[in-house]
Amino acid sequence: MADTLSVAVAANVQYVFDEIRLEFKKETGHEIRATYNSSGKFVTQIINGAPFDVFLSADMEYPEYLSKQAYTTAAPKIYAYGTLVLWTMKKRDLSQWQSLLSGDSITKIALANPKTAPYGREALKALAYYKLDASLKPRLVFGDSISQTNQYIHSGVADIGFTAKSVVLAKEMKDQGSWIEIPQQSYQAIAQGAVILKHGKEHHPVLAQQFYDFLYSAKARTILLNNGYRLP
Secondary structure: OOOEEEEEEEHHHHHHHHHHHHHHHHHHOOEEEEEEEOHHHHHHHHHOOOOOOEEEOOOOHHHHHHHHOOOEOOOOEEEEEEOEEEEEOOOOOHHHHHHHHHOOOOOOEEEEOOOOOHHHHHHHHHHHHOOOHHHHHHHEEEEOOHHHHHHHHHHOOOOEEEEEHHHHHOOOOOOOOEEEEOOHHHOOOEEEEEEEEHHHHHHOHHHHHHHHHHHOOHHHHHHHHHOOOEOO
């Protein structure tokens, strides 16, 4: 019987991970059970003994921290660079997005909690870069993770919000609303790292390594590239 691997996946990777998981199963016959959340919340769960075998983070800091605390088998390695976009379901001209955010038509701007979600942290950096952070502070609405942020944007609870390019390119979301890429000089490159966790080494050493290697294979890299990620 094929083993099942338990993988903790940063919320921004949710849609693309479905493709990666299916390709891995096609190639190996093994199932992956994925759990999605903000990277910071996973760190707390892993430290508290959550039985994850592999962790795909939305940054390098969280897996590096786990590595230093001996919760991983090796230092993290970058599997993709994420891209930040501004997304809305409402009819808005995003070409002048800075003026739009400052204007009267926008009352709620969604972003993921910067304390636990790297995309939220970098969205705040982008706002600070354009000197919009102080004036827009009262309009910011924080989601627990990028998934909740997407719900705020998609449902119209927020007028507009910051999310990952991989989300707006996903087949589930494609052609819904309008979006624009945030210039990359305004935030730190979102280097996303993966690690095999101690639990994976102890319970599924061969399978965990097999999946980890697959994540860096040409097949998985093509999937990531097609879904709006840049490659290391």
